[in-house]
Amino acid sequence: MTRLVRVPLADQVADVLAERIRAGEWPLGAKLPGETTLALQLGVGRSTVREAIRRLAGRGVLDSRHGAGVYVTALDAPEDWDQVLRRADIVTVIEARTAIEVEAAMLAAERRTPADLRAIRGALLARDESGRSVEDHVDADTALHRAIVVAAHNEVLTEMFDGFTARVRRAMVNMLRLRPVADEKMDQDAHAMLVDAIVARRPHAAAQASREHLSALKAGFA
Known part of the structure; x- marks a missing residue:
């Protein structure tokens, strides 16, 4: 249809x-x-x-x-986000998230402030609440990842993240409805590991934790 x-x-x-x-x-x-x-x-x-x-x-x-x-000021422009994302499959979406979030995680571990840590920890705790709808889960997950991106203190990365996630929210909701997270505790633990690396100012560990989480997510849809 x-x-x-x-x-x-x-x-x-x-x-x-x-x-x-x-x-x-x-x-x-x-x-x-x-x-x-x-x-x-x-x-x-x-x-x-x-x-x-x-x-x-x-x-x-x-x-x-x-x-x-x-x-x-220009006779043409690159194709806009909406047109690109309408054609994107979920694997492509996850690959784009990886490009943004792995770098952001590394920078967050180097640059995070006490206020950033409070926001990240609060978002991690909120993400762990049970009994939510798929939409609420996606929004809580996005809030945690955005808090990490903001902690990178790079305005371009934040703008890219905001512009991207706002447009792919529905795709992420549909993805989780088709294939729910197999082990929610393991998934939450993976996010906690990422947060721990940022708290400990371990940029390479934070980047690795972010990449491994997103690679595992991608593997489920490849």
């Missing part, structure tokens, strides 16, 4: 503007018409145009300059 996906109007407008840029209507460095003009051309509200411009600015195609207007 074909799955229908509702595309937000702002995304549709962003795609139209990007196509007009690629077609040469506005060359590199050109100033776009104002929001009111674009809204009339496209038959949408100004707020939708504004959101579409914001999304294209985030992809590096446009630059919104306060008081000066919106300018073309």
Whole structure:
């Protein structure tokens, strides 16, 4: 059965503007018409145009300059996260998590502060609560891993993690419904080992614990 996906109007407008840029209507460095003009051309509200411009600015195609207007800064952009992740299978998702989280675990062990440790320990404890739904488990697990990423004190890694996990939450929920964790205690112990390495300032041990946990998760779906 074909799955229908509702595309937000702002995304549709962003795609139209990007196509007009690629077609040469506005060359590199050109100033776009104002929001009111674009809204009339496209038959949408100004707020939708504004959101579409914001999304294209985030992809590096446009630059919104306060008081000066919106300018073309690139003629194309890499495919956005949503399109990539819609095609991704769960193994690909876990591989991407590994790329982010193993490095973050190592940096967290080097840079964590007392406040970071409180957040990480609290998240580990919350993750161990029983009787939760699959959705609650995924959210608790994500909160722990995010606390570790934040403790790395690298804004780019945090932004990548946030942008990534928000989009793959449903995939993780579906994954656990299909194949629940075989041994919840062992799984929790693996996370505790990761936390212990961060607490002890052992970066290589933290990276290894993170990699082993995610590799075991990947093995179940390969």
